[in-house]
Amino acid sequence: MTKMTKSLSGVAIALMAVLSSAASANHNKIPTDFAPQLQIEALPGAQLDGQILQDSSAPLHTNFPFQVRKSQQLTQNMVNMQLNNTGTTPAERSGCPELALDSAVYTNFSAEGQIQCYSVEITEATKVEGLLVNIPAGVDYNLYLFKLEDDNSFTALDYSNLATATTEQVVHKVEPGIYVLAAESTQGVATEQAIMGWFSHPEFDAQEANDKPALATTMSSSMTLQGNIDNQNDLDFFTYQTGAAQSQVKLNFSASEQFILELWTGTAWVKATNNQLLNVNVNPNSSVTLRARGDQNNLPPTAAQYALTVSNVDAATKLTSMNAWNNENLTNLLEPSLLEAHQEIGMSGKVIDDAGNAIPYAQVSLRVATHTGQTIGSEDLLTDAQGGFSTMVALPDCTGTDSVVRRNRTYRGTPTNPELWWDISYELADYYYFLTNSSGAIVHQFNHTFAHICKEKIVKSCYWQRDYQNGGEEYICNR
Numbered sequence: 001m002t003k004m005t006k007s008l009s010g011v012a013i014a015l016m017a018v019l020s021s022a023a024s025a026n027h028n029k030i031p032t033d034f035a036p037q038l039q040i041e042a043l044p045g046a047q048l049d050g051q052i053l054q055d056s057s058a059p060l061h062t063n064f065p066f067q068v069r070k071s072q073q074l075t076q077n078m079v080n081m082q083l084n085n086t087g088t089t090p091a092e093r094s095g096c097p098e099l100a101l102d103s104a105v106y107t108n109f110s111a112e113g114q115i116q117c118y119s120v121e122i123t124e125a126t127k128v129e130g131l132l133v134n135i136p137a138g139v140d141y142n143l144y145l146f147k148l149e150d151d152n153s154f155t156a157l158d159y160s161n162l163a164t165a166t167t168e169q170v171v172h173k174v175e176p177g178i179y180v181l182a183a184e185s186t187q188g189v190a191t192e193q194a195i196m197g198w199f200s201h202p203e204f205d206a207q208e209a210n211d212k213p214a215l216a217t218t219m220s221s222s223m224t225l226q227g228n229i230d231n232q233n234d235l236d237f238f239t240y241q242t243g244a245a246q247s248q249v250k251l252n253f254s255a256s257e258q259f260i261l262e263l264w265t266g267t268a269w270v271k272a273t274n275n276q277l278l279n280v281n282v283n284p285n286s287s288v289t290l291r292a293r294g295d296q297n298n299l300p301p302t303a304a305q306y307a308l309t310v311s312n313v314d315a316a317t318k319l320t321s322m323n324a325w326n327n328e329n330l331t332n333l334l335e336p337s338l339l340e341a342h343q344e345i346g347m348s349g350k351v352i353d354d355a356g357n358a359i360p361y362a363q364v365s366l367r368v369a370t371h372t373g374q375t376i377g378s379e380d381l382l383t384d385a386q387g388g389f390s391t392m393v394a395l396p397d398c399t400g401t402d403s404v405v406r407r408n409r410t411y412r413g414t415p416t417n418p419e420l421w422w423d424i425s426y427e428l429a430d431y432y433y434f435l436t437n438s439s440g441a442i443v444h445q446f447n448h449t450f451a452h453i454c455k456e457k458i459v460k461s462c463y464w465q466r467d468y469q470n471g472g473e474e475y476i477c478n479r
Helices: 076-084 090-094
Strands: 054-056 103-107 115-122 126-133 140-148 154-160 168-174 177-187 194-201 217-219 223-227 235-241 248-254 259-264 269-271 278-281 287-294 306-311 318-325 344-352 363-370 375-382 388-394 402-407 419-436 442-466 473-478
Touching: 090 115, 090 140, 090 177, 115 194, 126 140, 126 177, 140 168, 168 177, 177 194, 217 223, 248 287, 259 306, 287 306, 318 419, 318 442, 344 363, 344 419, 363 388, 375 388
Parallel strands: 217 235
Antiparallel strands: 054 269, 103 194, 115 177, 126 168, 126 194, 140 154, 140 177, 154 168, 223 306, 235 287, 248 278, 248 306, 259 269, 259 287, 318 344, 344 388, 363 375, 363 419, 402 419, 419 442, 442 473
8 A cells, every 4th residue: 555654734723632541551452463454466457458547646645634732641540440441431431542533643652562542432423534644664553443332342443554554544434432543563663753543524425434455345247336535535445346257347437537546457556537438358257456536636525426337248138128219200100009210210228137237338239121131220339327228220211112091090070170191102121129249249139120101192181071051061182
């Protein structure tokens, strides 16, 4: 992971008085036996097909927007209170002094194995980010985030134990309760102080907390997820699991330029192009790692959203919800169930997999052909992010191999609303839907007959007129 610098700037808001302890009597309850954290370098990579990419990095922001106070030693009374562990406040129950969210303290250790911790009671759901920054060179500190349970035990929510890092970060989406941030000196000591604190980010998206590769949101064969960037350090990680025979995934990041999407190539993060369909070459049965973040020079507001869509088009197996229509002003006097079209025919539908899931960016070919097999109209297109498609296919003029005279459905016409007789010439044709895979092979198809109207002409106009002199009615036709 990217190391943080040791500089601090931006002192704006006064910090509440806090207490700190280098060796609290009750800290032996805090578990510190964790496996090494997942390193991004250990994850497989992917390549974008035909794309020129820019190396990109996303260092954590090191500035605290408030004053950072020096830590203070606990009094003997506080130590005794922690030993009794019979109180009701977060500090009394956890053995860790209280430190409000959006606060930080300077801290250091005098011996390996020491633990320093802080507690807080949270009353509303939020995302908590804990940071240990400016870790001196030559030492190794770890950082942990716990929930304090009703029986005063600690449940680990997140940890950061990167070897000799200058920054450790923990993050978790939490419900109301008491939480503890703890730092441990695992190797070496230094007189130089680090900074320990935590933040609250209440405007998180549905995928949080996915700020680390180990916490990445898993994406299925084809899906769309929406998210936001809730703070300057927010990194939204995603892993895409490829299929047994999958060699490519289609990807689209719909977002303003304030958002950045990156792919891990196995050696570096590279920036993808926003609002453009990309082809990512992948290995079968592997994971592709992506992350979304904000542009540090132009951070998006938390209300802004991005949409990340991934798709395995070779998982598409079926066309469904197909519909064909025509909006031209035609008589529609042939068979009621027979669609009529002259210069265009509308065609729409949806592409799904065997489980009924929509497949974005699937390849669909639409064809119109005469009964002799001559193609007279065509469109090739991709489904949208919801797996749907809709378009108009243009049709040429025709000569009319079939002809019929039809009467409209107005009976006993009047001089102002006569009964019309039409001479209709047309040709029977078919419209076709083809679903193809990435190799161009047809996976599924559907076709149906329609009437390609060549000409419609009124040949006579008839109506009934009452004969007031002689009685009765007279049927009058005009040609």
